[in-house]
Amino acid sequence: MSKKKKLVVQNVEVTFILNGKKVTKQIRPSLLLIDFIRDELSLAGTKPGCLEGECGACSVLIDGAAVNSCMYLAINIHGKNLTTIEGLSDVNGLDPVQDSMIKHGAVQCGFCSSGMTMSIKSMQIKYKKDKKKPSKEEIKKGLEGNLCRCTGYVKIIEAAEAVINKVK
Amino acid sequence: MEFDIVTPTTKSELLKAIKTNKNNFRFGAGYTDLILELKKKNVLNVTVINLAQLNDKKFNSIERNLKFIRIGALVTASSIVNDKFIEKNFPVLQQAANNLASAQIRQVATIGGNICTASPSGDIACALVALKAKCELLSSTGKTRTVSILEFFLGPRKTAMKKDEILSSVLISLNEKNINIHSGFIKVGTRRSMECSVVSLAYHIQSDKKNLITNVGIAIGSVAPTIRFAENACGFLIGKKASSLARGEKEEFAEKVLKYASPISDIRATAWYRKEALFNICKSILEN
Numbered sequence: 022m023s024k025k026k027k028l029v030v031q032n033v034e035v036t037f038i039l040n041g042k043k044v045t046k047q048i049r050p051s052l053l054l055i056d057f058i059r060d061e062l063s064l065a066g067t068k069p070g071c072l073e074g075e076c077g078a079c080s081v082l083i084d085g086a087a088v089n090s091c092m093y094l095a096i097n098i099h100g101k102n103l104t105t106i107e108g109l110s111d112v113n114g115l116d117p118v119q120d121s122m123i124k125h126g127a128v129q130c131g132f133c134s135s136g137m138t139m140s141i142k143s144m145q146i147k148y149k150k151d152k153k154k155p156s157k158e159e160i161k162k163g164l165e166g167n168l169c170r171c172t173g174y175v176k177i178i179e180a181a182e183a184v185i186n187k188v189k
Numbered sequence: 190m191e192f193d194i195v196t197p198t199t200k201s202e203l204l205k206a207i208k209t210n211k212n213n214f215r216f217g218a219g220y221t222d223l224i225l226e227l228k229k230k231n232v233l234n235v236t237v238i239n240l241a242q243l244n245d246k247k248f249n250s251i252e253r254n255l256k257f258i259r260i261g262a263l264v265t266a267s268s269i270v271n272d273k274f275i276e277k278n279f280p281v282l283q284q285a286a287n288n289l290a291s292a293q294i295r296q297v298a299t300i301g302g303n304i305c306t307a308s309p310s311g312d313i314a315c316a317l318v319a320l321k322a323k324c325e326l327l328s329s330t331g332k333t334r335t336v337s338i339l340e341f342f343l344g345p346r347k348t349a350m351k352k353d354e355i356l357s358s359v360l361i362s363l364n365e366k367n368i369n370i371h372s373g374f375i376k377v378g379t380r381r382s383m384e385c386s387v388v389s390l391a392y393h394i395q396s397d398k399k400n401l402i403t404n405v406g407i408a409i410g411s412v413a414p415t416i417r418f419a420e421n422a423c424g425f426l427i428g429k430k431a432s433s434l435a436r437g438e439k440e441e442f443a444e445k446v447l448k449y450a451s452p453i454s455d456i457r458a459t460a461w462y463r464k465e466a467l468f469n470i471c472k473s474i475l476e477n
């Protein structure tokens with residue numbers, strides 16, 4: 022008989038708000054938030070890119086601020102408010118950030134777009150709360166964690182500036 | 190990646206978790222270092238003591254009295270960036286936190302994780318070395334001891350922490366009264382933010398009303414196996430007039446800092462480049 026102890030891992034119960042609705046789930050402790058969102062909540066808008074915190078494709082909002090879901094333990098969503106790209110638009114249509122992305126031609130292949138949108142949304146929420154208008158430099162800094170191989174960023178930054186500072 | 194997890198929500202649950210899991214556990218705070226490490230090693234049979242839901246004032250808050258400011262180990266980089274008192278009194282710390290990775294990572298990365306990872310390129314840790322911070326270590330018996338951050342880093346990934354200890358908070362002495370501060374953090378990286386640095390310099394210099402330098406902290410990152418405190422370079426500046434340093438003195442200062450650097454050549458930069466860059470940044474912080 023082998024003496025090696027096998028790890029017996031128990032699921033953990035979490036309760037949180039998912040895109041406005043209260044949800045309770047049993048989660049495997051080592052499950053990453055990105056896998057939880059895509060595989061168990063079946064929301065595929067959150068994209069897996071580098072899975073190392075570099076590209077931002079997996080960005081979601083937790084309590085209104087963008088984080089990388091590839092480096093976040095799913096169980097730590099307990100008691101929090103999770104918004105994925107699917108939660109931004111509602112029956113009345115797209116979120117202003119999404120409208121701005123489209124209007125400024127900031128989407129090409131689209132792989133980075135949901136993550137970009139979440140980062141811009143996060144900034145919009147923060148600057149609104151601080152009652153501050155960010156400079157272009159501050160907006161660029163806020164997007165440092167999101168990579169895009171298609172657009173060259175100019176249009177994304179324009180889309181962000183327009184919606185955050187409400188300029189044309 | 191498969192592990193078991195305990196999630197203490199109070200200090201007593203935390204101490205119990207440390208005792209029960211003895212030698213086979215890892216702390217997880219913001220997970221921006223730990224997840225990658227556990228994935229790479231594909232560790233099995235380890236228990237993660239999850240600090241993300243711990244609710245304890247000492248661990249979670251920034252507080253101050255007349256002598257010092259205490260920052261809890263679980264305070265995030267973005268909370269440091271947004272703290273007005275830190276911005277005004279310790280620009281070196283605010284800038285280091287603001288330079289760390291990306292907005293998404295700053296949102297979760299903790300100061301405790303940055304210190305305890307003991308990386309030679311830890312940005313917040315480098316600023317705290319320049320500020321001569323003190324680490325408060327809580328043991329599973331419930332006792333706290335204090336270790337200077339200057340004695341905390343023993344090597345890459347090695348610290349003075351014992352197996353059953355956890356970093357609860359750091360203490361920073363407030364600046365002297367009626368002084369001017371010249372304080373900042375400079376990081377040279379291959380890409381602007383994300384890349385861990387090629388070389389970094391944290392400085393916090395206090396001078397009195399007559400412009401004489403009274404207190405100095407200089408720390409360098411990424412150019413030695415650990416973050417280094419450039420003690421002799423600090424001593425060199427004490428008593429000098431900040432505004433009228435001769436060119437030769439600035440170079441002598443830079444040379445003294447460089448004595449603490451033993452850089453290697455790696456994928457990010459050659460040793461020569463790191464030294465040149467460091468020499469020039471050292472001189473530049475004394476130009477005004």
Ligand SMILES: Cc1cc2nc3c(=O)[nH]c(=O)nc-3n(C[C@H](O)[C@H](O)[C@H](O)COP(=O)(O)OP(=O)(O)OC[C@H]3O[C@@H](n4cnc5c(N)ncnc54)[C@H](O)[C@@H]3O)c2cc1C
Nearest residue numbers: 074216218219220221222223290299301302303311312356
């Ligand atoms: C894409 C990317 C870019 C990055 N860029 C930078 C950068 O520019 N500058 C920089 O400095 N770092 C950078 N990092 C590294 C990392 O984000 C920081 O070191 C961060 O501060 C770690 O904090 P954490 O809370 O996520 O730590 P965790 O990953 O939770 O923990 C890190 C280590 O510390 C231990 N630990 C955590 N808290 C405690 C405690 N209270 N007591 C004892 N041990 C503890 C853990 O067991 C683990 O070994 C980057 C990481 C990524 C993925």
Ligand code: FES
Nearest residue numbers: 070071072077091
């Ligand atoms: S997939 Fe998470 S940052 Fe790239």
Ligand code: FES
Nearest residue numbers: 130133169170171
């Ligand atoms: S649109 Fe293709 S990666 Fe950004």
